[in-house]
Amino acid sequence: MSDDLSRLTSSAYSQALEVIAAVEPRIAEATRAELADQRGSLKLIASENYASLAVLLTMGTWFSDKYAEGTVGHRFYAGCQNVDTVESLAAEHARELFGAEYAYVQPHSGIDANLVAFWSILAHRVESPALEKLGAKNVNDLSGADWESLRAELGNQRLLGMSLDAGGHLTHGFRPNISGKMFHQQQYGTDPVTGLLDYDVVAAKAREFKPLILVAGYSAYPRRVNFATMREIADEVGATLLVDMAHFSGLVAGKVFTGDEDPVPHAHVVTSTTHKSLRGPRGGIVLATEEYAPSVDRGCPMVLGGPLSHVMAAKAVAFAEARQPAFQTYAQQVADNAQSLAEGFKRRGATLVTDGTDNHLVLLDVSGYGLTGRQAESALLDAGIVTNRNSVPGDTNGAWYTSGVRLGTPALTTRGFGHDEFETVAELIVTVLQNTEAGTTKAGGPSKASYVLGEGVADKVKDASAEMLEKHPLYPGLDLA
Numbered sequence: 131m132s133d134d135l136s137r138l139t140s141s142a143y144s145q146a147l148e149v150i151a152a153v154e155p156r157i158a159e160a161t162r163a164e165l166a167d168q169r170g171s172l173k174l175i176a177s178e179n180y181a182s183l184a185v186l187l188t189m190g191t192w193f194s195d196k197y198a199e200g201t202v203g204h205r206f207y208a209g210c211q212n213v214d215t216v217e218s219l220a221a222e223h224a225r226e227l228f229g230a231e232y233a234y235v236q237p238h239s240g241i242d243a244n245l246v247a248f249w250s251i252l253a254h255r256v257e258s259p260a261l262e263k264l265g266a267k268n269v270n271d272l273s274g275a276d277w278e279s280l281r282a283e284l285g286n287q288r289l290l291g292m293s294l295d296a297g298g299h300l301t302h303g304f305r306p307n308i309s310g311k312m313f314h315q316q317q318y319g320t321d322p323v324t325g326l327l328d329y330d331v332v333a334a335k336a337r338e339f340k341p342l343i344l345v346a347g348y349s350a351y352p353r354r355v356n357f358a359t360m361r362e363i364a365d366e367v368g369a370t371l372l373v374d375m376a377h378f379s380g381l382v383a384g385k386v387f388t389g390d391e392d393p394v395p396h397a398h399v400v401t402s403t404t405h406k407s408l409r410g411p412r413g414g415i416v417l418a419t420e421e422y423a424p425s426v427d428r429g430c431p432m433v434l435g436g437p438l439s440h441v442m443a444a445k446a447v448a449f450a451e452a453r454q455p456a457f458q459t460y461a462q463q464v465a466d467n468a469q470s471l472a473e474g475f476k477r478r479g480a481t482l483v484t485d486g487t488d489n490h491l492v493l494l495d496v497s498g499y500g501l502t503g504r505q506a507e508s509a510l511l512d513a514g515i516v517t518n519r520n521s522v523p524g525d526t527n528g529a530w531y532t533s534g535v536r537l538g539t540p541a542l543t544t545r546g547f548g549h550d551e552f553e554t555v556a557e558l559i560v561t562v563l564q565n566t567e568a569g570t571t572k573a574g575g576p577s578k579a580s581y582v583l584g585e586g587v588a589d590k591v592k593d594a595s596a597e598m599l600e601k602h603p604l605y606p607g608l609d610l611a
């Protein structure tokens with residue numbers, strides 16, 4: 131950013147916060163405090179990033195005030211010409227960025243994108259033959275009795291996804307999530323010895339279970355997936371392949387995942403968040419082939435209400451950024467940094483799920499330090515290192531305490547961290563874990579939550595972090611008065 135631009139941005143934000151403070155000063159205060167916290171800690175949460183100021187500023191406008199249910203050119207409200215511009219641009223950038231035939235940019239989040247995808251696939255797969263059988267042209271021509279039989283068919287559909295403790299997501303058929311209730315679901319895991327996906331096992335499950343939808347994609351699996359193979363499996367059993375690239379879409383956009391590792395040419399439907407490695411505003415998108423496009427386009431009113439027009443505008447800005455060559459450099463650095471982090475851990479004797487990584491995240495098994503994921507997460511936070519606890523395959527501590535900590539490189543790579551910094555990050559994390567002991571419960575038994583961090587360790591680690599954080603400032607030039 132030029133000096134002039136940073137002066138302008140700083141003054142714009144300072145004034146905006148004054149406007150907010152005039153109504154509710156505590157919100158302005160919390161907003162300032164959040165910036166200070168984000169600036170002052172090592173953010174290693176694999177699903178987080180720092181969006182550009184251009185993306186953030188785009189969200190704070192009057193597009194927030196506009197209702198625009200429907201699709202471009204077919205709205206249920208008058209006066210949507212500017213929203214049409216925004217939505218068309220966001221979709222066009224998304225298609226170009228990912229080489230997709232069709233892009234739907236209205237979903238408010240990743241979970242919404244998956245709901246849109248599920249219902250679109252169901253509608254397409256169940257309606258098309260039903261319509262043909264009945265000689266009807268349009269879903270609106272179906273009678274009440276037709277809908278009854280459709281509903282019965284919809285309610286009997288099967289979904290096969292990756293299990294939560296192998297790194298899959300809640301929305302891939304986990305029982306407490308609606309995806310586990312609207313489908314008969316089964317899950318595939320990873321190999322108990324290597325921790326890797328075994329495509330033969332996935333294929334065998336698919337042949338036996340015959341899912342309508344095969345879901346690929348993950349939130350905590352530290353490896354790449356071969357989507358060409360997943361498509362072969364789906365084709366063999368007549369399933370629709372849905373790839374949820376919420377976590378790694380930045381690596382797809384940045385051309386780190388190409389060929390068989392790029393889901394877009396292989397899947398029928400691809401969903402993503404826009405705020406993780408893709409570094410855009412909080413939101414979701416659905417990409418689809420021409421075949422599935424008409425049913426995805428019915429996301430509103432099928433699943434969604436009015437789109438968040440201000441966020442669609444920010445998606446367009448973020449996708450435009452991701453189409454720049456600099457984003458490819460960034461994405462490659464995200465992957466390289468994950469390697470540096472993993473190697474730093476391994477050299478210090480730490481245990482990693484799958485013994486390493488080839489994407490943007492590392493899953494550290496902390497049981498060797500005598501800790502649960504929860505104890506590790508808390509001790510690291512005391513030392514200014516923000517992570518999240520995560521189950522490891524076959525976890526004996528359950529989904530609340532867990533035995534792992536998930537670490538991702540997208541956010542700190544945005545700040546400019548490289549190999550040397552991630553080497554230091556590994557050292558600091560191992561230092562904290564080696565100096566943390568599991569605590570005891572009030573009754574004196576072993577606790578899965580309390581812990582004791584060695585005296586002076588947090589300060590020592592914070593000092594070492596501060597040096598790196600100062601060298602790589604967040605939003606350099608943004609100086610709040």
Ligand SMILES: *Cc1c(COP(=O)(O)O)cnc(C)c1O
Binds near residue numbers: 239349
């Ligand atoms: C994060 C994530 C989601 C959900 O995204 P939200 O925006 O939090 O709703 C869905 N699927 C996967 C694989 C994710 O990692």
